[in-house]
Amino acid sequence: MKIKNLRKGPLLFLGISLVLFSGLFAFTLRNDRLFTLAKNIDIFATLVRELDSYYVEEIDADKLVTVGINAMLEELDPYTEYIPEEESEGFRTLTTGEYAGVGALIGNRGEGNMIIMPYTGFPAQEAGLRIADFLLTVDTVNVAKKSTAEVSELLKGPANTNVNVSVLRDKDTLRFELTRKKIVISNVPYYGKLDETTGYIKLAEFTSNASLEVRRALEDLKSQGIEKLVLDLRNNGGGLLNEAVEIVNLFVPKGKEVVKTLGKLDNVNYTYKTTKTPVDKNIPLVVLINEGSASASEIVAGALQDYDRAVLIGRKSFGKGLVQTTLPLTYNAQVKVTTAKYYIPSGRCIQAIDYAQSRENGEITVVPDSLRKEFLTANGRVVLDGAGIEPDAKVEPRQYAPISYTLVAGNHIFDFATQYYYKHEQIGDPRTFSITDEDYNEFVAFLEGKEYDYTTYVEKSLEDLEKYAEKEEYYSEIEEQIEAIKARVNHNKEQDLITHQNEVRRILSGEIASRYYFQEGMIASGLDYDEDIEEALKYLNDADLRQSVLTASKK
Incomplete structure (x- = not known):
């Protein structure tokens, strides 16, 4: 017995020594x-x-x-940000969607600041301010040469205080007295029915109450008899993580893991699960995503994909698998710092950019396909980590004609829509509204004398060909052929207005609809021409096709 104790003694002493040494080493490092x-x-x-x-x-x-x-x-990542005291209010608006003001988006169209979009139900819209009203004064301040940020600050202020604005509308100067109020930007700018049995919800942000707004929209649509649903997360850059969890909970049972956060400190490690009874755990569901869907949008789409609860349609999402926490600093400053990575139910993290490696290499480093790991959905489908959420059915983005881009960028579409609004009292339902042949001819006449030159795709290709031919000293050999092709494809703007008139008419109709129905009208106007929604309806109307996606092995 004593021999055993004697043999254990040195071992015990060695063990204690190692613990003390490691503690001392850690203390020294600290x-x-x-x-x-x-x-x-x-x-x-x-x-x-x-x-x-x-x-x-x-x-x-x-x-x-x-x-x-x-x-x-x-040097760290784009999401770790310093927020000085003077910017705290703007940051709070971004995260909560709340501020006190008049409720209008303003912007500069080259000739000064104007109302770009008044929000329905708030002071600017209720007082009669309209899209394209040029702002002249805010109270006693001439804002003609002020920056958009400066004008925005003048319009904001404590709730229930008054602000006087004067605007130029067409050729008239109008004055309005507005009472500021608490503005809560809607996370769901539009919802409605695509057909008699299919609902549609556009979720634009994940600020406070996003899940409540989606719940109310879903319940309202169900009361109208919908049996299928499209949830649109395209170009939704994310927001509050807890709102994403609550939205997933609308469609999956209580007690399901939605997302797990893992970081350096224990207090940021947490598993978020659904805690409520879902609104509808069986309704056929399609989620629309694209390259602008990030963060909280990817949590919702990824969790619903991992549980095989929805078919995802569109294009690969952004790939932001990082979680930020806002920490207070001295003198009322703050820092938003990346504290964790998140992992969706299958166990995958969808972060696309390796910022640590990027710092070492001096250039953006993405996870190579060869290092992406495989994970399984609830039904055993293979999904990958490391590069965003990939849709179950991919839809290529619409390619607009160069003339369309130019007409929008040159504000010609915007200006004609404003002129149309002054001449027409109403337009009817934005879903069915379309400009007439007479309206389009008037638009063509409106363009006469206006600058809207552009380069077609073919012309750009010819320019590239010339450049490379000259660089590689082949130009003299093919110059004659290039000039002949140029002569054939030299674009005619008037002809392009005929060739691409269906596309231009759709864009015009949407812009005009916004003058009467604001943001809701613009969204509603484009639903029937949306390729992603067309694909969504194909899957929602074919149960066998939908199930083949949700149960088949995905390579």
Whole structure:
């Protein structure tokens, strides 16, 4: 017995020594890190102080330090941001969707700031402000040459306070007295029926109450008799994680894991599960995604895909699998810092860019296809990590004709829609509205004398051919052929207005619909010409096709 104790003694002593050594080593490393941190902070503070004292001109210390902080954070990832005190209100608006003001999106169209979109049910719209009203004054301030940000700040203010604005509409100067109120930007700018049995919900953001708005829309559509649903997450850049969890819960049972966050600290590691009874766990569901769907949108789409609860249609999503936490700093500043990665139910993380590797390489580094790992959905379908959410059915993006881009970018569509609105009191249902042949001819006449030149795809290809031919010294040999092709394809703007008139008419009709029905009208106007929705209806109307996607092995 004593022999055994004697043999254990050295081992026990060795074990204790190793524990003490590892603890001391960790303590030393910790102290080294703290010293390095303190040293560099002291150097930074000393540098700013000496610059303030000795630099040949006066420096703006606030601006200089902010630039330094932002440059430092840019070394990490695009989502870690410094928020000084003066920007805190704007940040709160982004995360909550709330602010106090008049409820209108403003922008500069080259000739000054104007109302781009008044939000339905808020002071600007209720007082009679309309799209394309040019802002002249806000209270006593002439805003003709102010920046959009400056005008926006003047329009905002405490709720229940008044603000006077004057605008130029067509040729008339109009004045309005508005009472500011708390503005809550809707996460669901539109919902309705695509046909008698199919509902559609457009979810634009994930700010506070997003899940409540989707729930109300879904319940309303169900009361109208829908039996199938399209949830549109295209170009939704994300937002609050808990709202994403609640939206998934509308369609999957209570107690299901939606997303797991894992980071360096224990307090950011958490598994989010559904906690409520779903509104409808069986309704046939299609989710629309594209390259603009990110973060919370990807959690919703990915979780519904992992549970084989929805068919995903569109294009591969953005690939943001990082979670940010907002931390308070001194003097009412804040920092939004990436604290974790998230993992959806199959176990995959869909983060597409490796920022640590990117810092080392000096260029954006994505996860190569060869390193993407396979995971399984509930039904055993193969899905991959590391590059966003891939749709179950891909739809190529619509390619607009160059003339369409030019007419939109040159504000010709916008200006004609405004002119149309002044001449026509109403247009009827935006879903069925379309301009007439007479209207289109009037638009063509409206364009006379206006600049809207552009380069067609073929002309651009010819320009590239010329450039490379000259570079490789082949140009003299093919110059004659190139000139002959140029003569054949030299575009005719008037002819393009005929060739692409269906496309231009659809864009015009949507812009005109927005003058009467605002954001809701613009969305509704485009539903019947949407290739993604057309594909969604194909799957919703064919149960066998839908099930073949949700149960088949996906390679």
